[in-house]
Amino acid sequence: AVVDALIDKMALRKYCEKQAGTYSGGNKRKLSVAIALVGEPSVVLLDEPSTGMDPEARRFMWDVISASTRGRTIVLTSHSMEECEALCNRIGIMVGGRFSCLGSLQHLKNRFSEGYSIDLRFQPGRGAAVADAVAAANLPGLEIVETHPTELKLRAKQEGTALWRLFDVVEKLQLVLRRTRRVLLQRQPHAAADLESLAAQLDVYEALAAQDKA
Numbered sequence: 001a002v003v004d005a006l007i008d009k010m011a012l013r014k015y016c017e018k019q020a021g022t023y024s025g026g027n028k029r030k031l032s033v034a035i036a037l038v039g040e041p042s043v044v045l046l047d048e049p050s051t052g053m054d055p056e057a058r059r060f061m062w063d064v065i066s067a068s069t070r071g072r073t074i075v076l077t078s079h080s081m082e083e084c085e086a087l088c089n090r091i092g093i094m095v096g097g098r099f100s101c102l103g104s105l106q107h108l109k110n111r112f113s114e115g116y117s118i119d120l121r122f123q124p125g126r127g128a129a130v131a132d133a134v135a136a137a138n139l140p141g142l143e144i145v146e147t148h149p150t151e152l153k154l155r156a157k158q159e160g161t162a163l164w165r166l167f168d169v170v171e172k173l174q175l176v177l178r179r180t181r182r183v184l185l186q187r188q189p190h191a192a193a194d195l196e197s198l199a200a201q202l203d204v205y206e207a208l209a210a211q212d213k214a
Contacts, residue, residue: 006034009064026053030061037068044068046076050083062086117145118166120152127152129173137169 007016010030015023020031029049036044049065050058065074065087078084084091085105092102101108122130130152131144146153154166 002038002040006037010034011060026057029053030057033061033065040072042072044072044074046074048078048080048083049076051078051080058083116156118142118154118156120154120170121150122152124149130170133169133173134166137165139165139169142166 007013010033012027012030012034015027020028023031029052033046033049036046046065050061053061062083065076068074074087076083076087089104090102091105091108093100093108101112103111120130120134127147127149131147134142134144134152134154142154142156144152145155156166
């Protein structure tokens with residue numbers, strides 16, 4: 001009964017009569033997680049459970065793992081910061097084989113983050129207008145990190161950066177383009193202190209510390 005329940009939980013029913021060696025990479029990972037959950041263990045260790053899976057299958061795996069945390073502790077290792085943000089309520093980051101920090105996601109962001117990442121996504125051909133409008137606003141502490149045909153990545157490094165001014169610039173630009181029946185943004189700007197940049201910053205800290213010791 002437990003095995004049947006896990007087969008259904010992992011959506012492996014139509015593959016359950018086939019040899020595991022014939023499974024796709026994603027289904028092999030589903031099977032591995034299912035095996036780890038057999039016997040209702042109080043502690044489960046998972047190593048990169050969703051690596052190599054397509055986005056839909058990865059999201060399915062995260063939902064299953066999240067639903068399996070009740071009454072047990074799940075410890076997972078991963079190179080995917082997105083996976084850690086989706087699944088972990090406590091995160092430890094290792095740099096150079098040593099623990100550099102341990103805490104909740106919000107604690108780590110508050111302690112180590114150096115600002116916000118802002119993504120502006122827009123219709124093709126609007127990049128120059130967006131970049132020019134952002135540059136003309138001359139917002140202190142805000143810099144353009146990457147430019148793409150349909151996306152602009154910015155970083156607000158200063159703690160006191162008035163992000164509302166950036167949103168105000170975008171809204172005014174959208175208003176102008178609406179009058180000419182043009183569309184600017186595909187979605188509203190998103191600002192967040194992401195775990196990926198936080199981990200990269202810890203790498204920098206460790207490298208500087210190593211130089212000081214040398």
